[in-house]
Amino acid sequence: MHSIADDLPMIYYATYSILNPSKFSIASIATLQQSSALIRGSFDYMQWLVQRFRSHILEVKRLYALEQIEPTVKEGVLPYPPQESEKPRGMSFDLKDVSFSYPTTKTKEPALKDISCSIKSGQMVVIVGANGSGKSTLIKLLNRLYDPTSGTIMVDGNEISSYRLEDYRSSVATLTQDHTIFGINIGENIGLGHTDRVDDEALIMKAAGQGGATEVIKKFKDGLATSLRPYNSAYGVHVSEYEDTPLGRALKKMEKTVTVSGGEKQRIVASRTFMRFESGRITFVAVDEPSSAMDPEAEFQLFKNLRSWRDGKTMIFVTHRFGHLTKHADLILCMKEGTLVESGTHEQLMTLAGEYSKLYKIQAEAFEAPVPEPAKIDDSAI
Numbered sequence: 001m002h003s004i005a006d007d008l009p010m011i012y013y014a015t016y017s018i019l020n021p022s023k024f025s026i027a028s029i030a031t032l033q034q035s036s037a038l039i040r041g042s043f044d045y046m047q048w049l050v051q052r053f054r055s056h057i058l059e060v061k062r063l064y065a066l067e068q069i070e071p072t073v074k075e076g077v078l079p080y081p082p083q084e085s086e087k088p089r090g091m092s093f094d095l096k097d098v099s100f101s102y103p104t105t106k107t108k109e110p111a112l113k114d115i116s117c118s119i120k121s122g123q124m125v126v127i128v129g130a131n132g133s134g135k136s137t138l139i140k141l142l143n144r145l146y147d148p149t150s151g152t153i154m155v156d157g158n159e160i161s162s163y164r165l166e167d168y169r170s171s172v173a174t175l176t177q178d179h180t181i182f183g184i185n186i187g188e189n190i191g192l193g194h195t196d197r198v199d200d201e202a203l204i205m206k207a208a209g210q211g212g213a214t215e216v217i218k219k220f221k222d223g224l225a226t227s228l229r230p231y232n233s234a235y236g237v238h239v240s241e242y243e244d245t246p247l248g249r250a251l252k253k254m255e256k257t258v259t260v261s262g263g264e265k266q267r268i269v270a271s272r273t274f275m276r277f278e279s280g281r282i283t284f285v286a287v288d289e290p291s292s293a294m295d296p297e298a299e300f301q302l303f304k305n306l307r308s309w310r311d312g313k314t315m316i317f318v319t320h321r322f323g324h325l326t327k328h329a330d331l332i333l334c335m336k337e338g339t340l341v342e343s344g345t346h347e348q349l350m351t352l353a354g355e356y357s358k359l360y361k362i363q364a365e366a367f368e369a370p371v372p373e374p375a376k377i378d379d380s381a382i
């Protein structure tokens with residue numbers, strides 16, 4: 001296409017000059033070359049526009065197709081909570097022979113196999129177990145991100161699937177290891193936990209204090225208004241021409257990238273969960289390893305602050321670090337390869353001397369082992 005656009009006028013005029021030598025001048029060659037380059041440029045541009053238009057149309061089509069996707073989790077009819085009570089009560093769970101395989105999985109082994117257990121209203125539960133043993137999957141089922149492949153989950157005496165999804169999910173707060181930070185400012189990132197109060201700076205700062213994010217916010221000149229990711233809204237605008245205008249200054253500020261560390265991100269996301277508690281609707285809290293990047297003091301404080309909200313809530317913690325959490329737990333569920341191998345309190349499971357006590361002792365030994373003497377240097381040979 002390009003070479004045709006380039007060469008066609010030249011071929012035409014070369015033929016024309018041979019046939020009519022008297023009407024042709026050498027000077028017209030330069031003009032010809034220029035005009036053919038212009039024609040080629042126009043063809044290129046048209047081709048680029050058509051391609052861009054096609055890809056934009058495809059993106060719009062994909063966006064509308066999203067609406068057609070049927071959620072696999074079915075909508076229920078019961079309101080949650082089933083009865084309005086003066087004081088919110090933590091959710092209770094009864095699991096019977098619950099098995100689950102991920103729809104996309106290629107392996108035959110289900111992620112959860114025949115799990116049966118009861119969690120009473122207001123209990124603090126800790127789930128432990130090796131990597132891949134099914135801890136997070138169990139939390140996903142209790143959050144209704146998936147329905148079990150077989151077996152039943154009862155919540156407050158009714159099947160989990162019988163509740164209206166919106167009601168159920170607005171009674172649940174989940175804090176996980178996937179610390180999602182959105183392209184909005186720090187205050188809004190925390191305020192999202194309770195959207196009705198997203199502009200309430202005092203409440204946001206209270207939540208930030210509990211999530212350990214106060215110092216992160218103070219670090220930035222713009223505080224809560226600090227944008228965490230650059231916006232792309234200045235595309236196509238020549239900002240340099242407007243630098244000294246309010247619009248130019250606002251665009252420049254939005255484009256500035258602010259970096260926060262992994263641990264700082266986790267503090268902001270944890271603060272969002274404390275903000276969510278302020279809605280007064282939360283009766284189930286699922287905490288799945290949210291502190292992997294935090295220092296030990298921040299982690300200790302986070303768990304202490306989460307536990308201080310226990311009243312009227314059932315709390316489930318997934319953890320690899322036994323420490324203080326397991327000792328406070330009313331119930332420990334110990335998982336192995338998708339099955340629930342042991343359940344009970346710390347003392348009961350230690351007496352059992354099974355999987356839990358094995359995992360516990362591995363961690364305890366690391367702290368109790370005597371610190372080796374520093375190696376003596378033999379300097380006689382120096």
Ligand SMILES: Nc1ncnc2c1ncn2[C@@H]1O[C@H](COP(=O)(O)OP(=O)(O)OP(=O)(O)O)[C@@H](O)[C@H]1O
Pocket residue numbers: 102104105111129130131132133134135136137138
């Ligand atoms: N989205 C998914 N699709 C397919 N398989 C998955 C998916 N998520 C997890 N699995 C598989 O399900 C099993 C249980 O995973 P799960 O994440 O529940 O384990 P876990 O005990 O939380 O592990 P970890 O301690 O590493 O977080 C694993 O075999 C895992 O590979």
